[in-house]
Every structure is written in C-alpha cells, then in structure tokens.
Amino acid sequence: MNTSATQKINVQKVESSRIGQVDFDNLTxxxxxxxxxxxxxxxxxxWQNPTIKPYGPLTISPAAKVFHYGQAVFEGMKAYKDENGKVWLFRPEQNFLRINKSSVRMAMPEFPRDIFFEALIELVKLDKDWVKPGLGNSLYIRPFVMATQVGVGASPSTEYKFMILLSPAQAYYLGDVKVVIADHYSRSAxxxxxxxxxxxxxxxxxxxxxxAREKGFQQVIWTDASKHEYLEEAGTMNVFFRVNDTLLTAPISDRILDGVTRKSVIALAKKDNITVEERPVLVSEIVEAAEKGSLKEIFGAGTAAVISPVSAFSYKEKTFELDKQEDGFASRFKKELLDIQYNRSEDPFGWRYEVK
Amino acid sequence: MNTSATQKINVQKVESSRIGQVDFDNLTxxxxxxxxxxxxxxxxxxWQNPTIKPYGPLTISPAAKVFHYGQAVFEGMKAYKDENGKVWLFRPEQNFLRINKSSVRMAMPEFPRDIFFEALIELVKLDKDWVKPGLGNSLYIRPFVMATQVGVGASPSTEYKFMILLSPAQAYYLGDVKVVIADHYSRSAxxxxxxxxxxxxxxxxxxxxxxAREKGFQQVIWTDASKHEYLEEAGTMNVFFRVNDTLLTAPISDRILDGVTRKSVIALAKKDNITVEERPVLVSEIVEAAEKGSLKEIFGAGTAAVISPVSAFSYKEKTFELDKQEDGFASRFKKELLDIQYNRSEDPFGWRYEVK
Incomplete structure (x- = not known):
C-alpha cells in the first residue's frame, strides 16, 4: 500500500459558482x-498529481480498461450541516478502509490515507455552501476508482484514476418500500x-x-445463490428483521457488504440493550414469523436513505404485509442516527468527524 | 428491441493513416x-447518429453510470485475411446475438441488427489494410456498450454508447498454460x-x-460457487477435457459463457464422430482420470487464442502434469478452425462471412 508522504493538492477553483442555478428544494x-x-x-x-478542479467531463480513451473489464469501485458518504453552520462527516474512516478493501479484491491499488482525508476535507470545505442545513439535507460524497490503462487485453490495469464527486441531496424518502425475496436471481457468489x-x-x-418493479415492488432482498434459503442484503442497503423484540441480520461474509449504517445500527441496538443476532437468517423463519405475527418490522440500512422501513415483502408469489410501527425500531434508529449525524445529540461512539 | 430502419452511417475519415507507425511483428x-x-x-x-470516425479519446462525464454501476458489456471477434486478400469474419451472427443477450441481463437496450452489421462491415472495410495476411494474424474486433447517463442514483442508465474498436493482433500463443482449479474463489453465481x-x-x-500467477499458473478454471465440485470455464475461454477419446465440457448455464469457439469445437468434434458430452464435469472425475492416465488433454477454447492446450493443472496444492499430445484433439481442432477462418478449407457449416 502506498502511504507515501503527503503530496500537496493542486487546487484550481471555478471562476464562478453554479450554486445559484440549483433548485435545492427539487433535487433528484x-x-x-x-x-x-x-x-x-x-x-x-x-498515485500522482492530486488535484481539485472544476467539476467537468473527462477525456478518456474508449479502450480504457474500466469500459471493458469493470475494474471500478466506489464509496458513498455524506456531509451534514448543523444549526451552527458546522459541517460533519459520519465515520469516514470506515469508507476509507472499505474502498481499499474493495480495490484489493478488484486487483486495484490501494489509495493513501493521507491524500484521501486531505482531499475529502479540502473538497468539502471548498464546496461547503453546497451542504444545506436542515434535517435530511446533505452533500452526498462519491469517491471512486477506475481503471484507465489503454488496452483490451484481459489483465489488471496498470493505470487508475481516483476521484471524488459531490452531489447535494435532500432527505431520501423512498415511500413505502415493498420488497421481493429472491428465489431465482442472485447478487453474489x-x-x-x-x-x-x-x-x-x-x-x-x-x-x-x-x-420486481413491474410487479409493484421497489427492491429485491437477495438470498444465497446456492439454494435461496438465507436472507442476505438488498443491494443498496443491508437488511434487518425484527422478530418480537429481537433484531436479526445476516452476518458479514464475502457475499455481503459490510455496511457502515448496518454496523452503526447494531452498535445503537446493543447500547439500548436490544438483542441483536448476526447470524444466517432463513427465509422460512421470517415467513413463519410473518404468519404467526411475531415479525414486527423489516428495514434497510444504508447511507443514501439511512433507514428504510419495509411495508411488505413477497416470497414465491405470496405477499406479506407488515403493520406500520410508528415508534418501532426503524424510526428509533433513524432518529438516533440523524441526531448524531447532524450534531443534535451526544456522540457516545465518536462517529462524527468535523470538516474544518 | 429497436430494429428500426437503417440509419445512414456518417463516415469521417482520418486525414492520414497511422498504419506506417505500427510494428506489426511486435504487437502486444x-x-x-x-x-x-x-x-x-x-x-x-x-439508437442515434451511427458514426465512423477517427479513433480517439471520448469526452465523458465522471458521473457517467458506467464508472459507478458497471453497466457495460462487450464482444470479441476477429477479421482474417486470406491469401487472395479477401477479408473474413467468423460467425458474426453469434456475437451479435450474444451482445444483445448480455445487454438484456444488464438492463441495457439491445442494438439493432442492421446497424450492427453495417457498422461492422463498413469499419473493417475502411481499415482493411490493418488486417495482415498470414496464419495467426488478425484484426481483433471489440464491440462494446456502456452506460453514459450522468448520475449516481443506483438505477439503469437512460443513455448508452455502443462502440466498435479494431486492434491488429498476431497469433496469440500463450506458451504452456498451467491452470489452477478454483477451490475458494468463484467467478459467478x-x-x-x-x-x-x-x-x-x-x-x-x-x-x-x-x-494463481504468483504460484506459477497462468489461469484459473472456475468451479461452481456452492461446493467447488464442478468444472465450469476459465474466464476468457471455455474448457474441454479429453478422457480417453471422449470430450467433456460443462453445459451452458447462467454461470457459463456460451462461447462461439466452444460451440464450433463441439460441431467439429461431432462431424468427426468424436463423442462429446456436454454435462456437469466433476473435479473428482478429472483428478481420478489424471491419476489413472485416462486424462489425455485439457484445452481452452476462445476467440483470442482459438485453442489453448493446458500442460498442467493444480487442485488443492497437488499438481498434475499432462503429456504433450502433438496430434491431439487440441491441435486438430485448432487447425480445422484456422483453416476455416482463413479460407484455406471448405466451410461445411457456413461459418465464414466475407467482408465486402
């Protein structure tokens, strides 16, 4: 891993900001x-020539390996503004560690810690006016790495580009999320x-x-590819099941993303003395719990939507509705997470990271 | 599928060719x-504005979905020049059908047949001097499709780019190929x-x-992700096993690429009255055949190298060497395929396709 000495970041500022043209109340x-x-x-x-520059198009060869062999990894993070105008990140160390873990698996070089954090902080500071105050508003941060070597030989690229983009976001309300439990297609092996x-x-x-969407469902909860017996994750979020007052979620494996929101929910639950079982969760036990009435909640946990309550799930053409839980675990964890992220509460775990 | 009427391809020719700068005897x-x-x-x-233009870089947003969500598929084909200067493709219909099959699985739009073939023919004709005569020389053809919509929301792109690149290639001799049979990592679910x-x-x-390379092996033969019991494919080629005089290869499934060279080998073998079994092939039966001496050959079949004989395989730290077969199935099929591809023999299956 290249953890070489800090290279000075070259900063090229825009001549005039585009921020005045953006309707922050209607963001896709x-x-x-x-x-x-x-x-x-x-x-x-x-890694060479770290540069902050005006957002704009890249000039890249059509033979760049990213287009042909998919050597590309990314992260999703957010910056939040508190009522005093201070800007905060949430557990950025986790995203730094994970992007490098992803890169290793894709035979890509790790990115140095010092440049990652310096770039992140300098970039967010420079565009801090794009972080709007107010619960739910945030600046979505997208670090990513792609293979740029010119060549269509099927071997790892010798050249890469690491980038960070910033995108202003509003509260990401998915509406009632209905999910299908996969019984044919798979996400990972x-x-x-x-x-x-x-x-x-x-x-x-x-x-x-x-x-799934054609049948009126918004997301898929993936299951193991071997027999579709075990519940895994939902592709853009990890998934939790509340059976009576116990929280169940699949353990981290080489098939499941080690989600930052997932591990934060587990920490919050344990702090609140909620029993959390990180173990293989059978589809059949969730179906049975739904039939018996002991399945109280299902929710997704991920950076974009924080916590997404699931209102119904379908399995092999049968649909199970879940009662709305106004003060359930989902709304409780969402509030606790948002309060920490927006500096509205104590931060017992040291998760907040000030951008200054 | 958009099979709309032929759109006239806009052709922008280079002012001067770069062909004089290329050392065709030393191509990577x-x-x-x-x-x-x-x-x-x-x-x-x-699909709009089909254009042939000088090879050169693209201008593309760093937020294009291909960089973030990997919506990208490709094909590999070759053009061959015979002794009379005629240029031939090999079963291009198969590549056309497969790129659309790949696109459908990746939630990408299919490409129209008429534009595919018109573009392919016009492009290869325009650059036909890049197809060098001589057995083994070819012009590698890389059609590919990528998602170009600007946006990091995790949903299918609404915009795409279909491209074809041409790259001159020499005989692709891999040397002695030693392979590892996967017992931990997997290619697909x-x-x-x-x-x-x-x-x-x-x-x-x-x-x-x-x-695998670090241990002196060049390629991996992938096995099923569930239990690593069945042999599948080698990632850039399908794999055949000759046990005594029977040819074994894994059946096509949603985990295995339906290789054009694979199906051509099967057709040639059947024509020659060689028994071919397309069925799940156990790792254990190949290990046992190697121990008993009935395993005569292993070879890969793919567009780039045509047929690649395997000289040794390793399974769970044990390595099995294969005797060299000067006139084995691998060299026989390779000769038969090359003879058809280079218009040096009859074409009983109608596989050749003249570029004119």
Whole structure:
C-alpha cells in the first residue's frame, strides 16, 4: 500500500459558482454535482498529481480498461450541516478502509490515507455552501476508482484514476418500500466480489430489480445463490428483521457488504440493550414469523436513505404485509442516527468527524 | 428491441493513416488500435447518429453510470485475411446475438441488427489494410456498450454508447498454460451474470488469477460457487477435457459463457464422430482420470487464442502434469478452425462471412 508522504493538492477553483442555478428544494438524487471535484492518477506504480478542479467531463480513451473489464469501485458518504453552520462527516474512516478493501479484491491499488482525508476535507470545505442545513439535507460524497490503462487485453490495469464527486441531496424518502425475496436471481457468489463495492455488482442487479418493479415492488432482498434459503442484503442497503423484540441480520461474509449504517445500527441496538443476532437468517423463519405475527418490522440500512422501513415483502408469489410501527425500531434508529449525524445529540461512539 | 430502419452511417475519415507507425511483428494484444472506430448513442429511447470516425479519446462525464454501476458489456471477434486478400469474419451472427443477450441481463437496450452489421462491415472495410495476411494474424474486433447517463442514483442508465474498436493482433500463443482449479474463489453465481459478457465479470477474476500467477499458473478454471465440485470455464475461454477419446465440457448455464469457439469445437468434434458430452464435469472425475492416465488433454477454447492446450493443472496444492499430445484433439481442432477462418478449407457449416 502506498502511504507515501503527503503530496500537496493542486487546487484550481471555478471562476464562478453554479450554486445559484440549483433548485435545492427539487433535487433528484445524484444528478447535480457541486462546483469542484477531486482527481488523482495512478501511474508508474504511484498515485500522482492530486488535484481539485472544476467539476467537468473527462477525456478518456474508449479502450480504457474500466469500459471493458469493470475494474471500478466506489464509496458513498455524506456531509451534514448543523444549526451552527458546522459541517460533519459520519465515520469516514470506515469508507476509507472499505474502498481499499474493495480495490484489493478488484486487483486495484490501494489509495493513501493521507491524500484521501486531505482531499475529502479540502473538497468539502471548498464546496461547503453546497451542504444545506436542515434535517435530511446533505452533500452526498462519491469517491471512486477506475481503471484507465489503454488496452483490451484481459489483465489488471496498470493505470487508475481516483476521484471524488459531490452531489447535494435532500432527505431520501423512498415511500413505502415493498420488497421481493429472491428465489431465482442472485447478487453474489461464495468467493465472489459481493463484499466489495464493485461497480459491476450494481449493474448486475438492475434487470432482476426491474422485474420486481413491474410487479409493484421497489427492491429485491437477495438470498444465497446456492439454494435461496438465507436472507442476505438488498443491494443498496443491508437488511434487518425484527422478530418480537429481537433484531436479526445476516452476518458479514464475502457475499455481503459490510455496511457502515448496518454496523452503526447494531452498535445503537446493543447500547439500548436490544438483542441483536448476526447470524444466517432463513427465509422460512421470517415467513413463519410473518404468519404467526411475531415479525414486527423489516428495514434497510444504508447511507443514501439511512433507514428504510419495509411495508411488505413477497416470497414465491405470496405477499406479506407488515403493520406500520410508528415508534418501532426503524424510526428509533433513524432518529438516533440523524441526531448524531447532524450534531443534535451526544456522540457516545465518536462517529462524527468535523470538516474544518 | 429497436430494429428500426437503417440509419445512414456518417463516415469521417482520418486525414492520414497511422498504419506506417505500427510494428506489426511486435504487437502486444489489444494495445494498438486502427485508424477508425464506430460510435452510436442511445438517447430518448433510440439508437442515434451511427458514426465512423477517427479513433480517439471520448469526452465523458465522471458521473457517467458506467464508472459507478458497471453497466457495460462487450464482444470479441476477429477479421482474417486470406491469401487472395479477401477479408473474413467468423460467425458474426453469434456475437451479435450474444451482445444483445448480455445487454438484456444488464438492463441495457439491445442494438439493432442492421446497424450492427453495417457498422461492422463498413469499419473493417475502411481499415482493411490493418488486417495482415498470414496464419495467426488478425484484426481483433471489440464491440462494446456502456452506460453514459450522468448520475449516481443506483438505477439503469437512460443513455448508452455502443462502440466498435479494431486492434491488429498476431497469433496469440500463450506458451504452456498451467491452470489452477478454483477451490475458494468463484467467478459467478446461479442466477447471476456469468453467462453475460459483462465487464465486471472480468475485473472480478483478476485478483484470484494474480494469486494463481504468483504460484506459477497462468489461469484459473472456475468451479461452481456452492461446493467447488464442478468444472465450469476459465474466464476468457471455455474448457474441454479429453478422457480417453471422449470430450467433456460443462453445459451452458447462467454461470457459463456460451462461447462461439466452444460451440464450433463441439460441431467439429461431432462431424468427426468424436463423442462429446456436454454435462456437469466433476473435479473428482478429472483428478481420478489424471491419476489413472485416462486424462489425455485439457484445452481452452476462445476467440483470442482459438485453442489453448493446458500442460498442467493444480487442485488443492497437488499438481498434475499432462503429456504433450502433438496430434491431439487440441491441435486438430485448432487447425480445422484456422483453416476455416482463413479460407484455406471448405466451410461445411457456413461459418465464414466475407467482408465486402
């Protein structure tokens, strides 16, 4: 891993900001980008020329390996503004560690800690006016790495580009989320890349998710590829099941993303003396709990939507509705997480990270 | 599928060819590209502006979905020049059908047949001087499709780019290929995207392949992700096992690419009255055949190397060497395929397709 000495980041500022043209009350998630972006190239075995520059198009060869062999990984993070105008990140160390873990699995070079944090802080500071105050508003942060070597030989790229984009976001309310439990398609294999935030993992889910959408469901809860017996994750979020007052979630494996929101929910639950079982969760036990009435809640946990309550799930053409829980675990964890993220409460775990 | 009427391809020729600068006797596979490329954009629900233009860089947003969610598929084909200067393709219909099958699995729009073939023919004709005569020389053809919509929301792109690049290639001799049979990592899952030529399938193999290389092996033969009991494919080629005089290969499934060279080998074998069993092949039966001496050959079949004989395989730290078969099935099928491809023999199956 290249943890070489800090290289000075070259900063090229925009001549005039585009912020005045943005309607912050009507944002489509991930479609508008802030004034600046960060870029750093890997060449000759080293990360070089870290640069903050105006957001704009890349000039890249159509033979760049990212287009052909999918060597690309990413992260999702957010910056939040508190009532005093201070800007905060949430557990950024977790995203730093995970992007490098993802890169290793995709045979890509790790990114140095010092440049990661310096770039992140400088970039968010420069575009801090794009972080709007108010619960739910945030600046979505997208670090990513892609293979840029020119060549269509099927071997790891020798050149890469690490970038960070910033996109202003409003509260991401998914509405009533209805999910389908997968019984045919799969997200990942034992010994595959499911634990990595690899680009191809996401594109691969779009087709089966479209099939679910056609039937009136928004997401798929993936199951093990061998027999579809065990519940895994929902592709853009980890999933929790509340049976009576116990919280169940699949353990981390090479098929499941080690979600930051997931591990934060587990920590909050344990602090509140809620029993959490991280263990293989059978589809059959959740169906049985739904039939008996002991299944109280299902919710997703991920950076974009924080916590997404699930209102119904379908399994093999049978649909199970869940009663709305106004003061259930989902709303409780969501409030606790938002309060920490927006500096509205104590931070007993030291999760907040000030951008200053 | 958009099979709309032929749109006239806009052709922009280079002012002067780069062909004089290319050392055709020392080509690294997939690293040099011909004078022209083909580009066609999907927007507002239709493929638009098919264009042949000088090979050169793209201008593309860093927020294009291909970088983030890996919606990208490709094909590999070759053009061959015979002794009379005629240029031939090999079963291009198969590649056309497969790229659309791959696109469907990745929630991407299919490409129209008429534009595919018109672009392919016009492009290869324009750069036909890049197809060098001589057995083994070819022009590698890389059609591919990528998601170009700007946005980091995790949903299928609404915009795409279809391209074709051409890269001159010499005989692709891999040397003695030694392979590792996978017993931990996996290439694809039941219900996953292994049957698609999706970009992410390739990047995902680089890390485990690097581990094999460190031990002196060049490739990995993937096995089923559930129990690693069945032999599948080698990632850039399908795999055949000759036990006594019977040829065994894994059946096509949603985990295995339906290789054009694979199906051509099967057709040639059947024509020659060789018994071919397309069925699940156990690792244990191949190990047992190797121990008993009935395993005569293993070879890979794929567009880039045509047929690659395997000289040794390793399974769970034990290595099995294979005797060299000068006139074995591998060399026989390779000769038969090359003779058809280079118009040096009859073409009983109608596989050749003249570029004129």
């Amino acid at each position: 998630f991930g479609s508008i980008f802030s004034d600046h972006m960060f870029e750093c190239d890997y060449k000759d075995g080293a 034992n010994g595959g890349v499911g634990a990595a935030k690899a680009a191809g993992n996401y594109g691969a889910q779009f087709f089966p998710t479209n099939l | 596979f997939g690293s040099i590209f011909s004078d022209h490329m083909f580009e066609c954009d999907y927007k507002d629900g239709a 039941n219900g996953g995207v292994g049957a698609a030529k999706a970009a992410g399938n390739y990047g995902a193999q680089f890390f485990p392949t690097n581990l």
